[in-house]
Amino acid sequence: MADWSYIPQVLVSGLGIGCVYGLIGIGFCVIYNASGIVNFAQGAFVMLGGMITQTLFSRHGLPLPVAALAAVAAVAALGVAIERIVVRPLWNRKATMFVMILATLAAQIVIERLTLIAVGDQPKTLPVFTDLPPLMIGSVAIGTQFLWIVGGSLAIVALLAAFFALTRTGKAMRACSINREAAALQGIPVSRMLALAFALSAALGAIAGILITPTQYTAFNVGVPFAISGFIAAIVGGFGRPFGAFLGGLLLGLMQALAIVVFGAGLKTVAALSVLLLFLFIRPSGILGAAK
Amino acid sequence: MKTSTALAAALAACLASALPQMASAQDYKIGVSAGLTGYAATVDRAWRDGVELAAAAVNAKGGVMGRKIQVIVEDNRSEPQESVTVYRKMLSSDKVDVFVSGCVSAGNFAAAGLLLRAKVPMMLCSILPQLAEHLPWAFTTLPPAGFEVDKRLEFLKEKTQIRKIAVLHDPTPYANLQKTVAERNAAKYGLEIVSIEQYKQDDADLSVQISKARSAGAGAILKIGLGGTTLTAAKNIKQLGADMLLLTSLEDLAVFGPVAEVLGDKFFFVASPSQVYEALPNGPLKTSIKAFLDPWREKYRDRDPNWASRGWDGVMLTVAAVEQAKSFEGEKLRAAFEELKGFQGTTGVYNFRPDLHQGITDNPFVLATIQNGAVKVVQ
Numbered sequence: 303m304a305d306w307s308y309i310p311q312v313l314v315s316g317l318g319i320g321c322v323y324g325l326i327g328i329g330f331c332v333i334y335n336a337s338g339i340v341n342f343a344q345g346a347f348v349m350l351g352g353m354i355t356q357t358l359f360s361r362h363g364l365p366l367p368v369a370a371l372a373a374v375a376a377v378a379a380l381g382v383a384i385e386r387i388v389v390r391p392l393w394n395r396k397a398t399m400f401v402m403i404l405a406t407l408a409a410q411i412v413i414e415r416l417t418l419i420a421v422g423d424q425p426k427t428l429p430v431f432t433d434l435p436p437l438m439i440g441s442v443a444i445g446t447q448f449l450w451i452v453g454g455s456l457a458i459v460a461l462l463a464a465f466f467a468l469t470r471t472g473k474a475m476r477a478c479s480i481n482r483e484a485a486a487l488q489g490i491p492v493s494r495m496l497a498l499a500f501a502l503s504a505a506l507g508a509i510a511g512i513l514i515t516p517t518q519y520t521a522f523n524v525g526v527p528f529a530i531s532g533f534i535a536a537i538v539g540g541f542g543r544p545f546g547a548f549l550g551g552l553l554l555g556l557m558q559a560l561a562i563v564v565f566g567a568g569l570k571t572v573a574a575l576s577v578l579l580l581f582l583f584i585r586p587s588g589i590l591g592a593a594k
Numbered sequence: 595m596k597t598s599t600a601l602a603a604a605l606a607a608c609l610a611s612a613l614p615q616m617a618s619a620q621d622y623k624i625g626v627s628a629g630l631t632g633y634a635a636t637v638d639r640a641w642r643d644g645v646e647l648a649a650a651a652v653n654a655k656g657g658v659m660g661r662k663i664q665v666i667v668e669d670n671r672s673e674p675q676e677s678v679t680v681y682r683k684m685l686s687s688d689k690v691d692v693f694v695s696g697c698v699s700a701g702n703f704a705a706a707g708l709l710l711r712a713k714v715p716m717m718l719c720s721i722l723p724q725l726a727e728h729l730p731w732a733f734t735t736l737p738p739a740g741f742e743v744d745k746r747l748e749f750l751k752e753k754t755q756i757r758k759i760a761v762l763h764d765p766t767p768y769a770n771l772q773k774t775v776a777e778r779n780a781a782k783y784g785l786e787i788v789s790i791e792q793y794k795q796d797d798a799d800l801s802v803q804i805s806k807a808r809s810a811g812a813g814a815i816l817k818i819g820l821g822g823t824t825l826t827a828a829k830n831i832k833q834l835g836a837d838m839l840l841l842t843s844l845e846d847l848a849v850f851g852p853v854a855e856v857l858g859d860k861f862f863f864v865a866s867p868s869q870v871y872e873a874l875p876n877g878p879l880k881t882s883i884k885a886f887l888d889p890w891r892e893k894y895r896d897r898d899p900n901w902a903s904r905g906w907d908g909v910m911l912t913v914a915a916v917e918q919a920k921s922f923e924g925e926k927l928r929a930a931f932e933e934l935k936g937f938q939g940t941t942g943v944y945n946f947r948p949d950l951h952q953g954i955t956d957n958p959f960v961l962a963t964i965q966n967g968a969v970k971v972v973q
Contacts, residue, residue, distance in 0.1 A: 308809035311834070315801040322798070423635045424848040425822030427829070436835040445833030517829050518798050519822035519852075523631060527796040562802040567792045568765055 320555020326532025347507025381504025632672025644905025677701025
């Protein structure tokens with residue numbers, strides 16, 4: 303008889319990785335809302351979050367929290383740089399959306415290769431934030447980094463919700479997402495909001511990378527799979543809905559974990575996406591409905 | 595007048611710069627299809643560097659039969675489809691004479707038919723192609739897959755009380771081959787495989803597979819596959835609080851350092867002779883490794899020598915075959931490879947035969963661990 307006692311453990315694993323997918327998905331939504339662009343450089347932000355933190359921590363001896371904060375700031379600045387150097391010129395020339403999406407994909411590849419040149423191809427990792435034995439609930443082990451991932455993700459979602467609901471800047475970004483022309487007529491600096499959206503999105507990607515790296519490894523080429531999963535999370539949640547993207551990430555993480563149990567890792571993505579496809583047939587606009 | 599003088603000087607400069615190009619038409623061209631990006635990047639970049647180091651060493655001594663070696667490297671992105679493209683490019687555009695290609699097994703399989711038609715032999719890092727018709731043109735520096743597996747099973751039997759084990763492998767042909775060997779040989783060592791799980795090289799989490807293995811009662815995991823996932827597996831084992839040993843296949847020492855920090859004395863790995871050079875007794879093997887390791891360390895310091903050492907072997911075997919054949923022609927080189935016997939390489943002694951294109955026949959591997967940052971042989 304099959305032993306299914308490990309299923310709760312599997313669900314915990316799925317939730318952990320799902321939170322990371324969700325954060326990346328939110329990053330996609332923030333930029334999409336401000337600009338209508340799907341930013342495929344999102345994976346590079348995840349990779350750089352972990353990589354810069356690791357470099358500052360291991361090579362330069364900075365304390366981990368300082369290294370992490372510096373990495374988030376650096377990646378946010380890079381997000382603004384991509385907006386200014388790659389997206390803005392195309393935006394000003396009224397390039398089609400496909401061109402801008404392609405440009406972000408090119409940016410992803412450039413960042414990946416520059417990272418390879420700068421730090422080499424060896425996988426690297428970070429220590430867990432709190433090095434304690436896992437918390438045991440029955441037979442389910444809850445690693446301390448899992449608590450950091452889930453707690454950190456929920457805190458960020460709550461902070462983002464407060465930012466968009468309570469601050470003038472957040473409200474201005476929401477206004478841009480509803481109607482950019484009308485927002486501009488109201489005196490909202492739309493182009494500055496676009497830069498801010500890139501900074502915010504890049505910072506979210508970096509935080510996701512910093513949270514997940516202690517449970518696995520980082521290398522120059524880890525970004526793309528995360529970007530794909532985050533993109534799927536954003537679609538499942540209802541593209542343009544940050545909270546929906548987070549829920550989409552959780553759903554994707556759980557589906558992938560269960561798919562490994564039922565079908566094996568080889569068919570994990572196929573199985574998970576098939577279920578999600580069925581879900582989208584029933585509800586094409588995603589969990590919370592598309593933003594527009 | 596000044597203008598015409600300047601033009602003449604420019605023309606002369608152009609001609610002068612073209613001369614080395616013309617001379618290079620006489621170079622002996624070694625093509626390398628390597629996964630410089632993708633999951634095999636770590637090992638194949640090292641393989642490429644080993645090939646280039648060996649070519650430089652051969653060229654410094656005058657080349658092979660008077661011709662300098664030129665190494666042409668193309669990135670197959672660790673993908674079979676891309677491998678076919680780069681092999682085709684190197685055959686048709688670069689007119690490569692022989693291939694000394696990297697560890698992406700599926701890519702080398704996919705391109706084997708091209709080489710058969712072009713009558714160009716390949717010396718590989720990976721396992722040999724699976725189709726019998728492709729075998730005559732393919733040779734490998736890789737010891738049989740069973741060697742890596744047997745070394746770990748032997749250790750578990752002799753040094754531990756663990757009798758139930760799990761296999762965690764990636765989907766590459768080489769990993770699947772090792773998995774099959776493990777299934778076949780485990781009982782011989784009194785071991786039972788209670789869980790066989792696959793993972794993908796870009797998986798961010800392996801805790802589901804490890805949870806299944808633990809639930810099935812496995813006391814040790816035989817991990818088979820390349821890349822940073824060994825680190826992920828180690829981290830996941832620790833997060834799950836699982837009391838399991840992790841025994842991994844050949845990999846870069848740079849990956850093993852952080853893994854050992856996570857799992858401590860619960861981590862063991864299969865090591866090649868070049869990775870445990872200091873622990874080897876004096877003899878032909880150590881001398882052969884030294885010939886490679888001296889220039890390697892001079893250029894790359896403490897970078898892992900394993901994959902590069904076999905890349906070095908790949909070039910040196912090719913040079914030996916060319917000199918034995920006294921010809922650069924593909925068919926004669928292929929025949930010479932089949933007759934190479936007693937060649938002392940950095941991984942062991944190569945003995946090829948017409949019916950044996952996997953030259954290493956004695957298990958050269960050891961099982962090692964890392965204690966206080968230093969590699970220590972345990973089996």
